[in-house]
Amino acid sequence: MAQQQLSARSAGWWPVVRRAAWPVYLVALARWTWVNGLPYTEDLVFLWLIGALLAAAVHSGHGWRRALLVLRDWVPVMAAVLTYSLLRGFGAHTPWAPHLRPQLDFDTALGLGQTLTVRLQHALYTPGTAHVYDYAAVTVYMSHFFVVFVLLAVLWRRDHPRFRRLLACYLALTYAAFLTYVLYPAVPPWMAGEQGALPEVTRIVADVLNQSGLPRAASVFEGGSRFANDVAAMPSLHAAYPMMIALFFWPVASRRVRVLLAAYPAAMAFTLVYGGEHFVIDILVGWTYAAVVVLGVNRLLDRRAARRALRPGAAGAAGAEGAAVPEDTAAAPEVRRGAPARTS
Numbered sequence: 009m010a011q012q013q014l015s016a017r018s019a020g021w022w023p024v025v026r027r028a029a030w031p032v033y034l035v036a037l038a039r040w041t042w043v044n045g046l047p048y049t050e051d052l053v054f055l056w057l058i059g060a061l062l063a064a065a066v067h068s069g070h071g072w073r074r075a076l077l078v079l080r081d082w083v084p085v086m087a088a089v090l091t092y093s094l095l096r097g098f099g100a101h102t103p104w105a106p107h108l109r110p111q112l113d114f115d116t117a118l119g120l121g122q123t124l125t126v127r128l129q130h131a132l133y134t135p136g137t138a139h140v141y142d143y144a145a146v147t148v149y150m151s152h153f154f155v156v157f158v159l160l161a162v163l164w165r166r167d168h169p170r171f172r173r174l175l176a177c178y179l180a181l182t183y184a185a186f187l188t189y190v191l192y193p194a195v196p197p198w199m200a201g202e203q204g205a206l207p208e209v210t211r212i213v214a215d216v217l218n219q220s221g222l223p224r225a226a227s228v229f230e231g232g233s234r235f236a237n238d239v240a241a242m243p244s245l246h247a248a249y250p251m252m253i254a255l256f257f258w259p260v261a262s263r264r265v266r267v268l269l270a271a272y273p274a275a276m277a278f279t280l281v282y283g284g285e286h287f288v289i290d291i292l293v294g295w296t297y298a299a300v301v302v303l304g305v306n307r308l309l310d311r312r313a314a315r316r317a318l319r320p321g322a323a324g325a326a327g328a329e330g331a332a333v334p335e336d337t338a339a340a341p342e343v344r345r346g347a348p349a350r351t352s
Contacts, residue, residue: 026067033063051093053154054086057161064165081164085175092182096189096237106193106239108200111287118288125197126207128282138216145279149213152246152276159253173309177252181301185245185294194242198284209284244286248294250276255302 037056041047047056058078065074115123132141156178163171201209254269261269273295280286 029063029066033059049153051086051090053157054082054089057154057157058082058086061161061164081171085160088179089182092186095186096240098190102190102193104193106195107242108195108203108205111194111242111289112200112205114289115287123197123206124281124288125209125284129210129212129284132282133210133212135210135215136219138219142212142216145283146213146216148272148275148279149246149283149285152249156249156253173305174256176309177256177302177305178249180305181248181252181297182245184297184301185240185243185248188243188297189237189240192242193237193239194290195239196241196284196286196290197281199238201284211285212283213279213285241286242290243294243297244280244290245294246280247273247276247286247291248298251295251298252302255299 037059047053061078061082062075065078068074112123115125118124119127132139156174160171160174160178163174195203195205197206198209198211200206250273254273258266258269277288277291280291281288
């Protein structure tokens with residue numbers, strides 16, 4: 009009798025909670041942004057992304073079971089990303105001095121006597137006046153802080169095995185870059201300009217954002233500039249992530265999507281060089297890291313899936329895995345084994 013009364017009460021208030029999930033989330037996000045500024049750091053993006061997934065879980069009607077799946081899969085991811093963010097600052101305090109000459113010589117030779125950053129800024133940038141392409145560059149640059157996470161969220165809901173693959177690529181690439189920052193700290197173009205090794209270089213993204221007057225929220229967990237690493241330039245993760253996305257989705261993408269996949273790394277590369285954030289060699293090394301990571305992770309997971317398929321009782325294990333997928337409909341068997349599914 010008590011259980012029936014509890015069910016009746018739940019039937020009364022649960023539909024209200026479902027309908028209110030998204031409005032409450034959006035109002036909270038708008039209010040927070042109004043007071044604190046745009047959330048663009050990784051930790052803030054992650055927190056609001058998890059909030060969106062929780063709101064979607066409640067709104068979908070699956071209740072607390074889906075919400076628990078969100079926390080199970082995303083809290084460890086957030087912990088790994090925040091650990092990287094906190095460790096990154098230690099790369100700025102290595103016993104060896106940051107490197108500049110190899111990057112500078114490469115870019116000077118590529119630019120026929122002058123770096124492409126200096127050439128582009130002299131040709132296109134007007135101090136104190138932001139052009140349309142400057143705002144476009146800011147948009148592309150800022151996409152670095154949320155595009156990978158949004159794609160992970162979409163895959164989490166639609167194709168959980170591929171979510172795990174992209175996540176593995178993302179974490180492997182991020183920590184490979186961190187190790188390189190410790191072993192090879194590198195001076196970016198804007199810092200080379202400050203040191204007199206280049207003519208004055210403007211950080212265009214920061215300059216345009218300052219001109220716009222848009223408030224930007226500071227990181228919650230990183231504790232300010234003491235965790236920043238201005239010499240974490242090679243490889244460029246801003247360049248590496250778009251290339252990782254392009255290589256990851258290319259085999260299953262339609263022709264139209266492939267145009268976007270190819271345009272994103274190119275647009276980011278132009279933004280980084282024009283904006284004074286990275287030398288060209290930093291970008292090329294970032295692309296190389298992305299290619300090695302995507303190829304290596306896919307081969308490793310393909311072999312692991314093949315070994316599992318050969319084990320006795322693999323069919324039952326596959327069924328159990330499919331039942332654990334957050335999406336309402338489980339992925340096809342060939343997708344669960346790691347084979348890509350064709351998308352349009």
